[in-house]
Amino acid sequence: MTDEIVKQFPLLQRQQDGKRLVYLDSAATTQRPQTVLDAVRDFYEQNNANPHRGVYALGERATAAYEDARTEVASFLNAPREEVIFTRNATETLNLIAYSWGLQNLKAGDKVAVTILEHHSNLIPWQQVCRATGAQLIFLYTGPDGLLSDREIEQKITKEVKLVAFTHVSNVLGMVTPVEKITARAHEVGALCVLDCAQSAPHLRLDVAKLGVDFLAFSGHKLYAPLGIGVLWGRKELLEAMPPFLTGGDMIESVREQDATWAPLPEKFEAGTQNAGGAVGLAAAIRWMQGIGFDTIARREQVVYRYAWQALSHVPHVKLYGTPSGEHAGAIAFNVEGAHPHDVASILDADAVCVRAGHHCAQPLLHHLGMTACCRASFAVYNTCADVDALVESLQKVRKWLGYGA
Ligand SMILES: Cc1ncc(COP(=O)(O)O)c(C=O)c1O
Numbered sequence: 113m114t115d116e117i118v119k120q121f122p123l124l125q126r127q128q129d130g131k132r133l134v135y136l137d138s139a140a141t142t143q144r145p146q147t148v149l150d151a152v153r154d155f156y157e158q159n160n161a162n163p164h165r166g167v168y169a170l171g172e173r174a175t176a177a178y179e180d181a182r183t184e185v186a187s188f189l190n191a192p193r194e195e196v197i198f199t200r201n202a203t204e205t206l207n208l209i210a211y212s213w214g215l216q217n218l219k220a221g222d223k224v225a226v227t228i229l230e231h232h233s234n235l236i237p238w239q240q241v242c243r244a245t246g247a248q249l250i251f252l253y254t255g256p257d258g259l260l261s262d263r264e265i266e267q268k269i270t271k272e273v274k275l276v277a278f279t280h281v282s283n284v285l286g287m288v289t290p291v292e293k294i295t296a297r298a299h300e301v302g303a304l305c306v307l308d309c310a311q312s313a314p315h316l317r318l319d320v321a322k323l324g325v326d327f328l329a330f331s332g333h334k335l336y337a338p339l340g341i342g343v344l345w346g347r348k349e350l351l352e353a354m355p356p357f358l359t360g361g362d363m364i365e366s367v368r369e370q371d372a373t374w375a376p377l378p379e380k381f382e383a384g385t386q387n388a389g390g391a392v393g394l395a396a397a398i399r400w401m402q403g404i405g406f407d408t409i410a411r412r413e414q415v416v417y418r419y420a421w422q423a424l425s426h427v428p429h430v431k432l433y434g435t436p437s438g439e440h441a442g443a444i445a446f447n448v449e450g451a452h453p454h455d456v457a458s459i460l461d462a463d464a465v466c467v468r469a470g471h472h473c474a475q476p477l478l479h480h481l482g483m484t485a486c487c488r489a490s491f492a493v494y495n496t497c498a499d500v501d502a503l504v505e506s507l508q509k510v511r512k513w514l515g516y517g518a
Contacts, residue, residue: 122146136465136491143492162385164379228477229477277305283472283473306328313331341390
């Protein structure tokens with residue numbers, strides 16, 4: 113089974129300086145299986161035209177490919193297709209929600225709540241919109257273990273809070289947040305919920321009917337699809353009441369010299385020529401994941417995650433962040449005592465082991481945890497325990513390379 117999955121990824125067959133490539137940076141972006149690469153290539157070779165424009169047969173095939181991709185995403189999320197909007201990535205989706213919903217609905221005296229776990233993409237748009245509207249941005253803090261307590265949820269989400277924007281999975285610590293508790297509390301006080309699924313979509317089954325949130329965002333490239341395609345899902349009545357985020361071609365109903373009216377959903381939020389090839393690739397990636405099965409994906413990833421946590425916790429001078437208890441998906445953050453994370457990542461790279469080093473676009477979280485940078489090993493369904501062994505073996509060299517002797 114393992115080989116069967118790994119074999120489907122052309123890039124993972126490559127070597128770096130004669131060494132097997134060990135890719136442990138899937139939280140940044142995943143690799144793509146052959147079937148996704150083929151689907152994109154097939155679109156450009158067989159069906160490429162500008163969707164929603166040409167009335168000729170080729171144009172209609174392009175439109176059909178693009179709209180079929182929307183149907184695939186809608187079934188992946190268990191949502192009506194008109195509630196699925198294509199964007200460039202999760203960042204654009206979160207900006208769309210913040211600027212369109214936020215500017216229209218927030219005012220002085222209101223609060224927007226985020227968690228300290230947020231990626232900058234689910235933080236800065238809210239900072240900006242709060243500044244513009246006079247609303248206050250507040251934080252739900254985790255303990256040092258990265259977990260959010262029930263008390264924090266109860267105490268911070270009060271009736272002044274109009275919206276809670278939070279990540280489903282921390283991109284640094286890999287921990288799954290308590291979605292059910294947060295949404296229950298938010299809805300109790302009449303607030304809306306935005307769920308950032310950038311890090312959960314590759315690992316967990318997303319069913320909007322069960323998640324109970326009001327908006328959701330993810331990027332295709334983190335779940336085996338091409339770069340440059342993302343998704344916004346939102347409840348229809350909210351999306352219908354919101355003004356467009358970007359304006360221009362294809363999002364209008366009619367245009368006069370001084371004003372315009374908007375197309376119905378989903379086109380209202382899809383101004384300009386869309387990334388149809390990316391959408392087709394995203395649909396292929398979703399079919400590929402469904403072919404493996406979400407239970408199988410979760411099971412395989414849990415095995416690798418648990419193995420990695422155990423193995424890394426036994427490497428001398430390695431400090432792990434977060435906790436292995438609770439639900440976990442995709443990532444482990446660590447530092448090597450006395451070594452800058454960039455040095456660690458460069459030394460690992462000499463063994464063709466790819467990990468991310470830096471602040472991971474989560475500077476407030478790192479500050480909260482008392483550090484400025486760390487390394488992150490992140491996993492996808494193609495990773496195996498052999499990848500973890502390679503990481504551990506390479507990590508054991510780091511301090512020697514840096515002259516510590518041990
Ligand atoms: C939790 C989280 N949210 C949002 C994003 C932004 O994703 P993108 O850069 O694809 O827009 C990321 C990217 O790493 C992320 O990890």
